[in-house]
Amino acid sequence: MADLLKLGVLISGNGSNLQSIIDNIEKGSLKAVIKIVISNNPDAYGITRAKKHDIPFAVLKSSDFKNKEDFDAKLIKILKDYGVELVILAGFMRIIAPTFLKAFSGKIMNIHPALLPSFPGLHGQRQAVEYGVKFSGCTVHFVDEGVDTGPIIIQRVVPVLDDDTEESLAARILKEEHKIYPQAIKLFADGRLEIKGRKVFIKN
Numbered sequence: 001m002a003d004l005l006k007l008g009v010l011i012s013g014n015g016s017n018l019q020s021i022i023d024n025i026e027k028g029s030l031k032a033v034i035k036i037v038i039s040n041n042p043d044a045y046g047i048t049r050a051k052k053h054d055i056p057f058a059v060l061k062s063s064d065f066k067n068k069e070d071f072d073a074k075l076i077k078i079l080k081d082y083g084v085e086l087v088i089l090a091g092f093m094r095i096i097a098p099t100f101l102k103a104f105s106g107k108i109m110n111i112h113p114a115l116l117p118s119f120p121g122l123h124g125q126r127q128a129v130e131y132g133v134k135f136s137g138c139t140v141h142f143v144d145e146g147v148d149t150g151p152i153i154i155q156r157v158v159p160v161l162d163d164d165t166e167e168s169l170a171a172r173i174l175k176e177e178h179k180i181y182p183q184a185i186k187l188f189a190d191g192r193l194e195i196k197g198r199k200v201f202i203k204n
């Protein structure tokens with residue numbers, strides 16, 4: 001167990017990316033262990049997924065905290081207590097605080113449902129459909145102080161069809177998300193990612 005990368009996965013909703021990480025770990029293609037799943041939404045289906053796989057989970061509701069600082073302090077404490085080495089944001093609908101970034105510098109990943117830097121923020125798929133682009137996709141990136149601005153690790157291109165709705169495009173993109181998130185985590189686990197300024201280099 002000693003050589004398994006210790007993950008903390010932060011979710012707010014369905015948790016299908018969490019599921020793809022669990023599946024890759026269980027089939028042995030990703031040498032990692034999910035030490036803790038944390039949700040800021042008590043009703044997130046991702047919590048049920050964690051339970052099904054006997055993964056420890058915690059629910060942190062913003063309304064239970066005096067302020068954002070206290071919430072983030074608790075989040076950091078839980079992740080540290082579980083010895084987390086890489087934090088995975090998987091549909092976590094909160095802005096990451098500077099204290100959190102400092103505590104896990106270069107060790108927080110996010111997945112976004114668009115080809116960044118296009119369509120950052122909420123509803124990346126809707127933005128792509130409304131803009132009329134012919135291709136969109138998904139991006140795994142390291143998290144920095146901006147919203148969806150950190151160094152890019154992997155991107156996957158997906159066509160946008162004439163009759164696409166936000167939902168149909170989201171479903172096509174999600175399939176690719178489920179492939180590239182585990183891949184990016186594997187590259188990290190294998191020590192193959194090197195961040196130099198804005199760029200991420202994949203060694204060997």
Ligand code: GRF
Nearest residue numbers: 014015016017091111112113
């Ligand atoms: C995904 O589309 C991801 O790109 C975005 O939030 C969604 C999470 O989906 N950040 P799920 O909860 O993993 O199913």
